[in-house]
Amino acid sequence: MLTTDSGFYPDLKEIVDLFEGGGALDVVHTSREENGVFFNRVQISDRTFETEDVCPYSTAVEKKRYYKRFAKLSLYKAISAVTGETMPWGALTGIRPVKLAYGQGEDRYSFLTDTMLVSPAKASLVMDIIEAQRGIYEVDGSNVDFFVGIPFCPTRCSYCSFVSSVIGKAKNLEEYVDALVREIAASRELFTKLRSVYVGGGTPISLPKTLLMRVLGALSVFQGVEYTVEAGRPDMMDKDVLALLKDSGVTRVCVNPQSFNDDTLRRIGRMHTAEQVEEGFRLARSFGFDINMDVIAGLPGEKPEDFAKTIARALALGPDNITVHTLCLKRGSELKESVDRLPAGAVAEMVDHARSELTRAGYSPYYLYRQKYMAGNLENTGYTLPGKICVYNVDVMEETASNIACGANAVSKRVFPKENRIERYGAPKDIASYIAKLPVIIEEKNKLFSGLDG
Numbered sequence: 398m399l400t401t402d403s404g405f406y407p408d409l410k411e412i413v414d415l416f417e418g419g420g421a422l423d424v425v426h427t428s429r430e431e432n433g434v435f436f437n438r439v440q441i442s443d444r445t446f447e448t449e450d451v452c453p454y455s456t457a458v459e460k461k462r463y464y465k466r467f468a469k470l471s472l473y474k475a476i477s478a479v480t481g482e483t484m485p486w487g488a489l490t491g492i493r494p495v496k497l498a499y500g501q502g503e504d505r506y507s508f509l510t511d512t513m514l515v516s517p518a519k520a521s522l523v524m525d526i527i528e529a530q531r532g533i534y535e536v537d538g539s540n541v542d543f544f545v546g547i548p549f550c551p552t553r554c555s556y557c558s559f560v561s562s563v564i565g566k567a568k569n570l571e572e573y574v575d576a577l578v579r580e581i582a583a584s585r586e587l588f589t590k591l592r593s594v595y596v597g598g599g600t601p602i603s604l605p606k607t608l609l610m611r612v613l614g615a616l617s618v619f620q621g622v623e624y625t626v627e628a629g630r631p632d633m634m635d636k637d638v639l640a641l642l643k644d645s646g647v648t649r650v651c652v653n654p655q656s657f658n659d660d661t662l663r664r665i666g667r668m669h670t671a672e673q674v675e676e677g678f679r680l681a682r683s684f685g686f687d688i689n690m691d692v693i694a695g696l697p698g699e700k701p702e703d704f705a706k707t708i709a710r711a712l713a714l715g716p717d718n719i720t721v722h723t724l725c726l727k728r729g730s731e732l733k734e735s736v737d738r739l740p741a742g743a744v745a746e747m748v749d750h751a752r753s754e755l756t757r758a759g760y761s762p763y764y765l766y767r768q769k770y771m772a773g774n775l776e777n778t779g780y781t782l783p784g785k786i787c788v789y790n791v792d793v794m795e796e797t798a799s800n801i802a803c804g805a806n807a808v809s810k811r812v813f814p815k816e817n818r819i820e821r822y823g824a825p826k827d828i829a830s831y832i833a834k835l836p837v838i839i840e841e842k843n844k845l846f847s848g849l850d851g
């Protein structure tokens with residue numbers, strides 16, 4: 398159990414939860430600040446740990462930031478000393494370590510390793526990503542990426558925690574597409590500096606073709622930029638749908654194996670085989686698309702050697718991007734309660750293997766994010782062949798551009814780089830509420846993005 402007088406209970410609980418069995422510890426935390434000196438005291442059973450950190454601040458926001466940072470660090474150090482465990486990302490719990498590192502200027506490596514106790518391997522991964530993003534990373538709030546959410550899939554993967562419905566059971570598909578097309582049309586005048594278009598949120602190509610055509614038609618005005626569609630499931634891909642994507646200006650598709658092990662695919666509720674992934678990949682290549690493949694380390698029942706086979710088969714295909722995810726079991730996923738977690742060390746071995754094999758094959762890590770409840774407290778990393786970075790992923794992860802998002806559960810973001818702040822507007826998750834609320838959504842987004850080009 399954790400008690401704290403700091404007012405940062407949720408943040409400190411995240412630190413406790415990093416550790417296997419952390420929740421079983423009795424942790425008492427107290428803190429105070431005097432003239433830029435932050436005092437923290439942590440008691441665990443009969444052991445007491447005290448830290449004193451000096452950090453002058455000039456604003457209340459800065460003070461709060463340091464207060465929280467030193468409280469988290471003191472707790473991390475104390476629990477680490479008691480359990481003998483260290484974490485790959487040290488006391489970092491946020492989802493954007495690369496963005497955080499950018500904010501530290503030239504001292505970013507030592508900030509990660511010395512201040513936040515990140516392992517040298519993970520800190521150098523961050524540095525490699527910053528290097529790879531050179532020429533793509535551009536802080537400009539009037540830059541825009543455009544997202545369209547189609548939250549339907551042919552079946553539900555057992556690890557899924559997205560708000561995605563099985564398409565065969567969806568009752569209001571046509572009404573949804575009507576609303577989406579109206580929202581896209583209403584968004585066109587909000588910006589001029591478009592960086593990329595991304596259609597995802599599920600498996601967009603599972604829409605009946607006539608409806609998919611209407612969505613792509615509404616997006617046809619956005620030409621000449623990187624344009625990704627999550628083709629996702631290879632069992633949904635055929636010549637007609639790929640030709641439709643090509644004719645609509647799509648430049649990049651995701652063909653996601655997750656695993657090249659058929660037993661695993663069955664276990665996680667994917668209705669396709671590894672061979673279908675390869676066929677889908679070759680078909681998509683024949684249309685000239687750039688291709689991303691998602692794989693997942695730590696899937697139930699998989700050992701490091703199974704994952705190594707997945708990496709080898711993905712590499713044999715040579716996609717432009719490979720995104721290595723670490724299994725993340727959030728509330729809402731069917732697997733959450735039923736799965737026997739692999740030991741953290743085995744998942745770390747998989748992730749390390751992927752990094753060394755992909756690097757050896759000429760891929761570089763180019764974006765990264767973390768989530769709560771990730772196996773081994775690891776990360777998701779996107780790798781790219783030279784010159785094939787996905788701009789959308791960089792902009793979204795580093796929050797350097799505004800994001801105009803359409804559809805149910807879509808979250809639009811206006812980035813104000815000079816003021817170091819972001820404003821968000823989230824549409825309702827539920828399809829029926831989204832359709833009913835569309836006029837309000839359009840009005841709220843008009844307000845959020847007013848003057849974007851000014």
Ligand code: SF4
Pocket residue numbers: 549550552553554556557558559561598599600629
């Ligand atoms: S394809 Fe993606 S969004 Fe669809 S069910 Fe599987 S994990 Fe969820």
